[in-house]
Amino acid sequence: MDYEYINSLIKYIPLAIAITNKDGMINGINAYILSMFGYSESEILKTPILNLFEGFEEVKRDVFSKKGVIKREVYVYNKKNRSKFTISAYPIYSKNNDDLDIMFIFEDIKRKRKLSDKILKNRAIYTFDKIISRSDELLSVIDFAKKVSNSKSTVLISGETGTGKEVFAQSIHNASDRNDKPFIAINSAAIPENLIESELFGYVEGAFTGAKKSGQAGKFELANKGTIFLDEIGEMPLKLQTRLLRVIEEGIVTRVGGIDQIIVDVRIIAASNRDLKKEVEEGRFREDLFYRLNVLPLTIPPLRKRKDDIPLLASFFMEKISRKLNKNRVKLNDYVLDKMIRYNWPGNVRELENLIEFIINLGYLPDNLLNERDKEIVESSNIDYNYSLEELEKQHIIKILKINDGNISKTAKTLEIGRNTLYRKIEKYNIDVLN
Numbered sequence: 001m002d003y004e005y006i007n008s009l010i011k012y013i014p015l016a017i018a019i020t021n022k023d024g025m026i027n028g029i030n031a032y033i034l035s036m037f038g039y040s041e042s043e044i045l046k047t048p049i050l051n052l053f054e055g056f057e058e059v060k061r062d063v064f065s066k067k068g069v070i071k072r073e074v075y076v077y078n079k080k081n082r083s084k085f086t087i088s089a090y091p092i093y094s095k096n097n098d099d100l101d102i103m104f105i106f107e108d109i110k111r112k113r114k115l116s117d118k119i120l121k122n123r124a125i126y127t128f129d130k131i132i133s134r135s136d137e138l139l140s141v142i143d144f145a146k147k148v149s150n151s152k153s154t155v156l157i158s159g160e161t162g163t164g165k166e167v168f169a170q171s172i173h174n175a176s177d178r179n180d181k182p183f184i185a186i187n188s189a190a191i192p193e194n195l196i197e198s199e200l201f202g203y204v205e206g207a208f209t210g211a212k213k214s215g216q217a218g219k220f221e222l223a224n225k226g227t228i229f230l231d232e233i234g235e236m237p238l239k240l241q242t243r244l245l246r247v248i249e250e251g252i253v254t255r256v257g258g259i260d261q262i263i264v265d266v267r268i269i270a271a272s273n274r275d276l277k278k279e280v281e282e283g284r285f286r287e288d289l290f291y292r293l294n295v296l297p298l299t300i301p302p303l304r305k306r307k308d309d310i311p312l313l314a315s316f317f318m319e320k321i322s323r324k325l326n327k328n329r330v331k332l333n334d335y336v337l338d339k340m341i342r343y344n345w346p347g348n349v350r351e352l353e354n355l356i357e358f359i360i361n362l363g364y365l366p367d368n369l370l371n372e373r374d375k376e377i378v379e380s381s382n383i384d385y386n387y388s389l390e391e392l393e394k395q396h397i398i399k400i401l402k403i404n405d406g407n408i409s410k411t412a413k414t415l416e417i418g419r420n421t422l423y424r425k426i427e428k429y430n431i432d433v434l435n
């Protein structure tokens with residue numbers, strides 16, 4: 001293969017591409033893949049693709065037998081961690097011999113999902129009965145939200161990332177008498193600063209270079225008679241906060257570059273994962289806007305403060321995701337649940353949902369929840385032993401010894417037997433304590 005030629009071909013294609021020979025050695029890459037995974041050219045070129053993801057042989061076999069493109073979901077090791085990607089593998093045949101090269105295209109599943117989330121965002125699909133919780137605190141938040149659903153007053157939802165702020169916003173809209181009207185979401189953090197204004201308020205013909213000829217309606221106009229969800233409101237630039245305040249107070253929008261005043265009837269739900277009061281104190285958020293928004297405040301507690309919800313949500317997602325992926329459910333033993341309950345969940349429910357998907361795919365917990373040794377324990381404890389009682393006892397002693405780093409006193413205590421009894425059993429079962 002003429003890799004120089006191939007590399008010049010793929011160089012500017014805006015997709016992450018790697019080309020390997022039939023042994024899985026990477027001979028071709030483009031700039032996109034380097035920036036996606038954070039590697040330099042010398043770190044990746046002429047190295048086995050196995051360093052990026054596992055299962056090359058299987059992919060090769062399938063590409064060979066299908067003689068066409070195949071797709072897989074794999075975990076790719078990038079410079080810092082690993083995350084999930086879709087790979088498409090294409091066979092490349094050379095003219096003079098049968099040697100087969102394979103072209104891999106990597107797509108970031110999270111990014112793809114984010115984009116599709118965005119499309120979905122203009123439809124409210126959640127309702128209160130789909131919010132899973134048994135925590136008193138969250139149940140009373142749900143109660144409060146239900147009570148205020150039908151009001152036109154502004155709701156401000158606070159809560160860390162992934163706690164379900166959007167889920168609440170959609171549920172409120174669906175429980176209101178506006179539910180047959182639009183639910184329009186806009187995320188200030190996801191839009192470049194110079195576009196937020198025209199996204200929110202629209203623009204008229206010729207308002208700026210690149211503007212559409214006919215002008216365009218903004219989200220407020222689109223949400224007329226319905227609900228607008230202002231996500232990550234804390235990220236909104238100060239200048240726009242002033243404009244937003246006026247629109248909220250007057251119920252009138254003027255498109256960028258225009259003079260016509262357009263009357264809108266919109267219910268506003270705002271959300272923030274920052275402490276907006278603190279933002280006000282530090283001069284990053286307008287105080288008057290804060291009070292305008294904070295009429296009906298609703299705070300969602302983080303997952304680590306409602307630990308009872310962890311097993312409940314875990315089994316809910318296990319059911320939902322295994323069905324979606326058409327894979328078997330994985331039984332979460334007490335050990336795993338205990339780890340989950342102790343974990344602090346910085347990404348909250350979203351992180352738990354992703355974790356369950358990880359477990360369904362790989363059958364064990366990821367590294368941020370476990371160390372290597374724990375991993376072995378979980379893997380072996382997931383196996384359904386068909387052993388005698390004695391064998392079970394032996395396995396159990398090995399497991400507890402491992403957890404306690406081979407410490408006899410601690411192990412005996414956990415097992416609720418005397419140290420001498422433990423020594424006897426170790427000898428009987430021929431257990432290597434140092435292992």
Ligand SMILES: Nc1ncnc2c1ncn2[C@@H]1O[C@H](COP(=O)(O)OP(=O)(O)OP(=O)(O)O)[C@@H](O)[C@H]1O
Binds near residue numbers: 162164
């Ligand atoms: N109580 C819950 N029951 C069921 N699913 C939930 C619950 N809370 C959150 N989720 C799920 O968690 C994910 C994250 O929720 P959502 O997008 O509403 O969080 P968010 O607080 O708006 O996050 P961000 O601040 O990052 O935008 C979604 O997939 C949602 O379905």
